[in-house]
Amino acid sequence: MRVGLIVNPVAGLGGAAGLKGSDGPAIQREALARGARARAGERAAEAVRALLAARPDATVVTVPGAMGELSARAGGGVPELVSATAGDPSSAGDTRAAVRALAAVDLLLFAGGDGTARDVLDAQPGCPVLGIPAGVKVYSGCFAVGPAAAGLAAAEFAGTTTEAEVVDLDEDAYRAGRVSPRLYGTLTVPAARVRLSGRKTGSSTADxxxxxxxxxxxxxxxxxxxxxxxxxxxxxxxxxxxxxxxxxxxxxxxxxxxxxxxxxxxxxxxxxxxxxxxxxxxxxxxxxxxxxxxxxxxxxxxxxxxxxxxxxxxxxxxxxxxxxxxxxxxxxxxxxxxxxxxxxxxxxxxxxxxxxxxxxxxxxxxxx
Missing domain, CATH: 3.40.50 (Rossmann fold)
Incomplete structure (x- = not known):
């Protein structure tokens, strides 16, 4: 089994900083100035650790550096690397390029949030995918409930799939207190025994x-x-x-x-x-x-x-x-x-x- 791995290294950076998102270099710099620490790589490593514990014969295929290799190794894997370049910090274009470079895997794991899910969707992956939650919001339904659950779902994947929604917010509007989720499309995900997070439902119908x-x-x-x-x-x-x-x-x-x-x-x-x-x-x-x-x-x-x-x-x-x-x-x-x-x-x-x-x-x- 060949499992692809992509990490958005800056995903979730704005969460603890109170910035309600991590999109854009200016927000990322402000988050670092407020003492934030990126943890997407750690969460991806946790998923790899769970995957290999349940499926030691799995091969983790990823891209060099912080967008995958470092997390794969931290999770106990000896990854197979494919050629891809990335900026520092990486961009949405780098994520899309990595998805295309990993087109031949059986299942693609990606660590990030809703914005990363949108980038994966835009790249039109040729295989099922599953999100490792590492962003600030994670409203989309294509994520496992946690990193370990993502790794276990990957280990148990036997080809049966379903569709899950990709939802994202306008971060500038979100910071201004306006919540306006938009459905961007669906991704093919494992029909997993473990729980997927499901799409967040709003509070508009609350009494x-x-x-x-x-x-x-x-x-x-x-x-x-x-x-x-x-x-x-x-x-x-x-x-x-x-x-x-x-x-x-x-x-x-x-x-x-x-x-x-x-x-x-x-x-x-x-x-x-x-x-x-x-x-x-x-x-x-x-x-x-x-x-x-x-x-x-x-x-x-x-x-x-x-x-x-x-x-x-x-x-x-x-x-x-x-x-x-x-x-x-x-x-x-x-x-x-x-x-x-x-x-x-x-x-x-x-x-x-x-x-x-x-x-x-x-x-x-x-x-x-």
Whole structure:
């Protein structure tokens, strides 16, 4: 079995920096200036490690350098290299060229986010593909739920395929608080036993009264002197509105004693705000996918989570019901932190109303 590998080395760079994306050299420079660290290569290596553990005879075929070779070797592989050139940093054109260079593989793994999925789609791959989630948003349905799941799906691939959607946002509009996902097409992916992430579903059908009731319940639980980290989303924004705070829809905000002390903060700023203080994190569930950490809220990193006392999860009953019993997912990038977060948690679904629901590490969602 020949498995291709492409890595977008800068994918996800803007997440922890609070930049809501990583497209373009200017954003990438700003992310680095804010202390961000690229982790797409590490996540690709995790996928290769899982692939080779389950299928030692697999050959990883990739391109030289940071766009594949380094991750393949870090994951324990001895890759077969094909000729391709790439800039530093690499570009969308480099990704498309790498896809074409790897046309003869049985399955192509690519590490990145929705923008990378678009580049793969544009190159018209001649084989099935599967995304290793490494971007900021990852709204498309062509990704596995985590790197290990991607590797296992590749190992088990026996030729049966299905179609998955490629969705992306205008990042400039997204940074301005406008969420307008666009469907660009479909990619052929493995009909895998392991879970694919599925396309994110929006919150436009959410019952405003349910969201308002959740917000009132969260506010009633807030304690004096505690700093509350509020993740992105309409439900957490409703909490701020209930406090009389003008918050950000897609950023991570911090409030204390009913007042904002940090809006749309980066991981670095968030660490400074919670260090030495009692702090709790409040996050909402991504519709259709079930992620609570690791998608769009990378500012709430393992380092931040180590400094908070509690995690409050918010979701309407409709959003939970749409998961059809599938667990909530944590994908912080640190397996120990994901394991510590796992188990049943009370999910706030209304005023004086919560239901127990299970969180599992995305790395464990390899059994379908």
């Amino acid at each position: 405003p009264e349910s969201v308002e009731a959740i917000a009132r319940e969260v506010v009633s639980r807030m304690r004096p002197g505690v700093r509350y980290i509020l993740g992105p989303g309409a439900t957490t924004l409703a909490v701020e509105l209930a406090l009389g705070v003008t918050g950000t829809l897609l950023g991570v905000d911090v409030v204390a004693d009913g007042a904002p002390i940090g809006l749309d903060v980066s991981e670095r700023a968030l660490l400074a705000l919670v260090e030495g203080h009692d702090a709790d994190a409040v996050v909402s569930v991504i519709g259709g996918q079930g992620f609570v950490l690791g998608r769009g809220n990378q500012q709430i990193s393992p380092r931040v989570l180590a400094r908070v006392r509690g995690l409050t999860v918010l979701a309407t009953r409709t959003k939970l019901a749409a998961l059809n019993g599938r667990p909530l997912l944590a994908d912080t990038g640190d397996p120990d932190v994901d394991a510590r977060l796992s188990g049943y948690v009370p999910v706030v679904t209304g005023h004086r109303e919560s239901v127990p629901y299970r969180i599992v590490p995305a790395s464990e969602e390899c059994s379908g």
